[in-house]
Amino acid sequence: ETGVTQSPTHLIKTRGQQVTLRCSSQSGHNTVSWYQQALGQGPQFIFQYYREEENGRGNFPPRFSGLQFPNYSSELNVNALELDDSALYLCASSQGLQETQYFGPGTRLLVL
Amino acid sequence: RKEVEQDPGPFNVPEGATVAFNCTYSNSASQSFFWYRQDCRKEPKLLMSVYSSGNEDGRFTAQLNRASQYISLLIRDSKLSDSATYLCVVPISSGSARQLTFGSGTQLTVLP
Numbered sequence: 569e570t571g572v573t574q575s576p577t578h579l580i581k582t583r584g585q586q587v588t589l590r591c592s593s594q595s596g597h598n599t600v601s602w603y604q605q606a607l608g609q610g611p612q613f614i615f616q617y618y619r620e621e622e623n624g625r626g627n628f629p630p631r632f633s634g635l636q637f638p639n640y641s642s643e644l645n646v647n648a649l650e651l652d653d654s655a656l657y658l659c660a661s662s663q664g665l666q667e668t669q670y671f672g673p674g675t676r677l678l679v680l
Numbered sequence: 681r682k683e684v685e686q687d688p689g690p691f692n693v694p695e696g697a698t699v700a701f702n703c704t705y706s707n708s709a710s711q712s713f714f715w716y717r718q719d720c721r722k723e724p725k726l727l728m729s730v731y732s733s734g735n736e737d738g739r740f741t742a743q744l745n746r747a748s749q750y751i752s753l754l755i756r757d758s759k760l761s762d763s764a765t766y767l768c769v770v771p772i773s774s775g776s777a778r779q780l781t782f783g784s785g786t787q788l789t790v791l792p
Contacts, residue, residue, distance in 0.1 A: 603782075608784070610782030611780070623777045624776075624777020668726060669780060
């Protein structure tokens, strides 16, 4: 296993609600990246956090936001949930910005 | 044009067969490439890295053709346990951030 953990494993929400997903990075890793994987697609980059700062963002609206804490764990927050937000949300940690990313098991979000 | 395009699949092959997956990428500045493996309802796991013309690891061979912006993955002597989705991944740097850009994946089923 990679040592990257995510919680919760599964989540069901309704449209318009807000959700917070959590990720604990592997020991020694200071960079966390978040990805969204819709059914039948490859993961898509949401954003990356390095030393508690957002360090890059993909093509996702501002209602997707995040945080990184001093222990390098991270949260992904999604406001005003839409049906299309239903997906597997993956976080990946790495030892630095350009290092290999190791994925956690993901959180499956279903928006009804 | 998508940044990373893969064979649509699915590939259904008998045990012991040799199978090859293709991937093309659009960013000519990319220097490194990866193949990830994703089992059903699991997270992606790094299978191979490709930094120069190619890489070999046991039954798996990855080749890179920079002029054609083309990457391939060859699996020899397929095992039942090779059944998975194979994701072609191209890291793209934006400033100091490094985002992994994934293809949609190619599904492989190895049949007994």
